[in-house]
Amino acid sequence: MLRAMRDNAASNEEAIASIQKALDIEIRVRNGAERLSQTYKDGPRNCLESARKQLWVAEAKIGFLRNQLARLKHAGSDDPTLPSLLPSNGVKITSPTSRQHLFPLEEEE
Structure with missing residues (x-):
């Protein structure tokens, strides 16, 4: 159980770092x-x-990104919504060229 909590905390730290990089x-x-x-x-x-x-x-x-960052920072280690906030669920947010993942209806010029 402790190992799972450490893994979850590490995933949370990775997600926070990833979102912070994308925000920057x-x-x-x-x-x-x-x-x-x-x-x-x-x-x-x-x-x-x-x-x-x-x-x-x-x-x-x-x-x-600020909203996601705030949610991750305030999420507890036993929060069931945490996995849906992590970038590993198919939403690629670290690349500035991946705008279509967050804004799929945006028309391209």
Whole structure:
């Protein structure tokens, strides 16, 4: 039983680290999209719209990741919802190119 609790704690730590890494990446993406929006505010309209869309997607993903991070940090070791929060359940959140996993209805340009 103790070994299972240690494994669960290790999985929880790995999930927290993975989500934190993805969050850091998305914050950088958001900052870049904000800079692009400022750069193109007087430029081509399609570039400005694209930058705003990237900004919106990054902000939505940041909110999602922060929520997951908070849930994992507050989850107890015997919490039955913990396995559904871990990235090993098919949701790949560490790659910035995997936006379709979190936003499947987002149209590509």
